[in-house]
Amino acid sequence: MEKKIVHVPSSTDLEELFREAHLAKHRAYCPYSKFRVGAALLTSTGKIYSGCNVENAAYPLTTCAERTAVVKAVSEGEMSFTTIAITSDVEIGYSGPCGACRQILAEFDLDLDVYLINPKNEMKMYKLRELLPIAFTPRDLQKPRAAHDIID
Numbered sequence: 001m002e003k004k005i006v007h008v009p010s011s012t013d014l015e016e017l018f019r020e021a022h023l024a025k026h027r028a029y030c031p032y033s034k035f036r037v038g039a040a041l042l043t044s045t046g047k048i049y050s051g052c053n054v055e056n057a058a059y060p061l062t063t064c065a066e067r068t069a070v071v072k073a074v075s076e077g078e079m080s081f082t083t084i085a086i087t088s089d090v091e092i093g094y095s096g097p098c099g100a101c102r103q104i105l106a107e108f109d110l111d112l113d114v115y116l117i118n119p120k121n122e123m124k125m126y127k128l129r130e131l132l133p134i135a136f137t138p139r140d141l142q143k144p145r146a147a148h149d150i151i152d
């Protein structure tokens, strides 16, 4: 079997990742909610893709920071992620990724490390599988289904 080379994040990688998430938060376009979010995604090759929330006058068209980062990475050919850092202006506790973003991240790896960081630089790490138990992922589409469920 071919061995996959995975870049194990060092503490310097993580510091850089947290800094990128912080910088991305400052680029948030959120004139309606005034709620800034920054995210930074680390690939298994050691690259970082960051993103901010991008709102729209047609409110439901808003893109979350996490989704911006995923779309940037995937559109540059990166699909293997080890870690995401997410930061907002919530000072008491942490703001977690919304349900839609959890699902978007679950497409790629439920073992993803999710760091939530607040403005006091406190942080908490979760595995994505903890944040989205019994996730629906591409593997579910591969599972055998009962004949009566198959529509052809």
Ligand SMILES: O=c1ccn([C@H]2C[C@H](O)[C@@H](CO)O2)c(=O)[nH]1
Pocket: 030, 033, 035, 036, 037, 052, 053, 054, 055, 062, 063, 064, 065, 066, 096, 097, 098, 101
């Ligand atoms: O996971 C989340 C949740 C919310 N937001 C953004 C969307 C919107 O611009 C603002 C308030 O919901 O925060 C994100 O970027 N990520």
Ligand SMILES: [Zn+2]
Pocket: 064, 065, 066, 067, 097, 098, 099, 100, 101, 102
């Ligand atoms: Zn979201």
